[in-house]
Amino acid sequence: MQAGLLTSRETQLAQAFRDVAARHAAEPDIAHLAQTLAAQCDQHAARLEPFPEGGQVPELLRDLQELYVRAAECELYWSVVLQLAQALRDEELIATATECEKESALQCQWLKSRIKQAAPQALLVTPSGGR
Numbered sequence: 615m616q617a618g619l620l621t622s623r624e625t626q627l628a629q630a631f632r633d634v635a636a637r638h639a640a641e642p643d644i645a646h647l648a649q650t651l652a653a654q655c656d657q658h659a660a661r662l663e664p665f666p667e668g669g670q671v672p673e674l675l676r677d678l679q680e681l682y683v684r685a686a687e688c689e690l691y692w693s694v695v696l697q698l699a700q701a702l703r704d705e706e707l708i709a710t711a712t713e714c715e716k717e718s719a720l721q722c723q724w725l726k727s728r729i730k731q732a733a734p735q736a737l738l739v740t741p742s743g744g745r
Contacts, residue, residue, distance in 0.1 A: 616737075618667035621659045628655035672736040675729065682725040689718035 635648035671679075692715035699707035 616668060616671060617662045617665040619671070621662045624655045624659040624662070628652040628659070631655065668737070675732055675736045678725055678729045678732060682722060682729060685718060685721040685725055689715060689722055692718050 629652070631648040631652035635645040635652070638644045638648070692711055696708065696711035696715055699711050
């Protein structure tokens with residue numbers, strides 16, 4: 615189980631939400647929701663306390679997780695480019711961004727599916743997986 619890693623990431627995300635809320639205090643919707651989401655992250659981390667940290671994440675699973683993060687970032691950037699293209703009414707850029715965003719979304723879907731498939735096997739068979 616990745617409880618230790620997940621606890622750390624939730625805590626980091628909570629702080630990042632708080633930082634954004636502070637930097638954008640003049641925008642009440644962002645500041646308020648960011649504080650609310652920070653509190654959710656804190657609750658998530660607290661809910662993991664009863665669970666063991668577990669061992670190392672197997673290389674395959676770690677690789678897939680890293681690919682997913684990168685693919686999700688690209689999908690998000692394509693979404694931003696698409697919004698810009700629509701604002702500019704640039705049909706060629708709209709077509710490119712639409713196609714690339716869809717392909718990036720499919721990459722994310724495949725990676726998430728593969729991670730779900732690999733996680734139980736990878737974490738249960740490793741000696742450090744707690745079993």
